[in-house]
Amino acid sequence: MSETVNAGGDEVPKNVTIYINNLNEKIKIEKLKKSLVAVFSQFGKILEVLAFKTLKHKGQAWVVFENVSSASDAIRQLQGFPFYDKPMRIQYAKTKSDVIAKADGTFVPRERRKRHDDKGKKRKDQHDANLAGMGINPAYAGAYGATPALSQIPYPGGAKSMVPEAPAPPNNILFIQNLPNETTPMMLQMLFLQYPGFKEVRMVETKPGIAFVEYGDEMQSTVAMQALQSFKITPQNPMLITYAKK
Secondary structure, rough: OOOEOOOOEEEEOOOOEEEEEEEOOOHHHHHHHHHHHHHHHHHHEEEEOOOOOOOOHHHEEEEEEOOHHHHHHHHHHHOEEOOOOOOOEEEEEOOOOOOHHHHHHOOOOOOOOOOOHHHHHHHHHHHHHHHHHHOOOOOOOOOOOOOOOHHHHOOOOOOOOOOOOOOOOOEEEEEEEOOOOOHHHHHHHHOOOOOOOEEEEEEEOOOOOOEEEOOOOOHHHHHHHHHHHHEOOOOOOOOOEOOOOO
């Protein structure tokens, strides 16, 4: 069948764009979009994620996949998934995103945004530049938890090597490598929180691309490792997960 019934009872054709509501309105837009990418990219290539600050669109987002099967899998498997402490409600979108409309030739330009939107972006860019000038990565600023001192984190192979010389024995802490630079602790938390025993995520701000995830015991960490091994936050970055060397 080419039609599906959405939550409101309307028949909407299956398409590459999914509409998500009941999202936590306290989460900032940029963090929300990155977290949605982290959760939904397991189903296929994502072309676009849309979320807006306006009151009318709070608690809502749209994820555009490359193909319909990815959208269908996402709806089926993540319906009701607890995302920032609220169950997601997912359905096919009723309207095309701009990226799809441009691809099929039906795109009509919208009205130009107000000037204060541009000013807001300039203020954000300046804020990020100020953070960068102080040696703080804007992508990590204000993220979940505080980064512990490097000396307090079990780092495989010591400070000179990112890869342990020999595999560490099974334990409750996982070492994650090959993460894209834009990865935040909250994005990883959303992924690993799905598995029992999750405790915390730790990242080293001066060493992007790696993280540590702690579970209650080694059995729980092993389940998470097996489930998320090679998971791609972006198409170019399959995660490499090993046990941390203590």
